Structures are given as structure tokens and as C-alpha cells.
Amino acid sequence: MSNRRTIDARGSFCPGPLMELIAAMKMAEVGEEIEILSTDKGSASEIPEWIHKVKHEHVGTEEKNGVWHVLVKKTH
């Protein structure tokens, strides 16, 4: 998976991680995957809500040692 980038939003509170993801999504190409790292639990549930609302693809969410990794694919 070379076509993936990671946004580190650890330490930022809601809606900071979502906004960082959206800024990155604007710059990304269609088909590109972006992984966002967040220590904010609210953002871990809020980000997939946004992804569904604006119809991108939520590839998955994983928690590792208190850090949520949310993976999204830009579809349009």
C-alpha cells in the first residue's frame, strides 16, 4: 500500500482530528487512503460518522495502546 498517508492528530481534541483529516482529504487524489491517528475517543466515533455522511469509504478503525487508527479511502 504505497498510496497511503498518515495524519498524526494525537493530543488534539474534537473536532481537531476531523478537521485535520478533511484538510488532508481535500489535497488527496481519488482512491488514496488516509490513516488518521487520534487519542481523542470522541473523534474515533465522529470521524466514521463524517465519512459515511459525505460518502467516502471507511476502511476500518483499530485501537492500539490508546491510539485510534481510522482508515479512510477517498472515493470522489
Next chain:
Amino acid sequence: MSNRISIMVVSGSIERLQMAAMVASVGAVGGSEVTVFLSMNALPLFKKGAAAAAGAEGPVGKLLVEKKAPPFKHLFEQAVELGDAKIHPCSMAMDILGYAQDDIEAYVGEPMGLTKFLDDAAAGQVWSF
């Protein structure tokens, strides 16, 4: 379901400004057409460089600063840049404060009157802070 969100902000407290900025930014990036109307004690905080003057109403306001939650002005700016929100100062408050357009932050648009705000607000959700 309406897709328009009108937000009136009159408070100068950091808690209310933060919540207003969260509704504006999350609403705007979720595809809603967001209009923010700044008046009363909220407007002086949008003078260029003025954010530090926002006071806390209670303990959470202090925590927002201590824990470095995203500053409300930054969230409003992101609402405009990422979600195409429109932020307008109240024309009456601009006159009372003696502000010109150049005195306020660049992402804040032209002054708006209540007639226009109410007209826009009639078609959707209205929030006030």
C-alpha cells in the same frame, strides 16, 4: 431534512464560542450551508488578533485553554476554508464598535443585517450561543 444551518453568536465566553465554532465547522464540512452571525460581545473577539480576550464562564472554559482544544477562531476559519461557511458581523454591532472591515479577521465577510439573517434562517436550523 434541511441542509441549512444559521448560527447566531452573541456571547464573549470561550465555552459558547467554542461550541458555536464546533457546530459551524462540523456542520459545514458535513455538507450543510452554514451562516454565522456575530454580534454583541462575540464580535470584539474577531477583531484582528483579539482571541486571547475570551473569558471562561466556568471550569470547562479553563480546561479548553489548558488542554489546548482547537482555538475557536481556528475552527471558524476552518469552517470557511474547508466547508465554505459564511461568517458575517452584525451591521449594528460594527457601527456600535466603530469597526471597519479591515479591523476584523479576513475570513469574516461583509456586515449583515438581521433582516437578511432571519430570511436565510427561515429555511433551516437555527442555533444561538
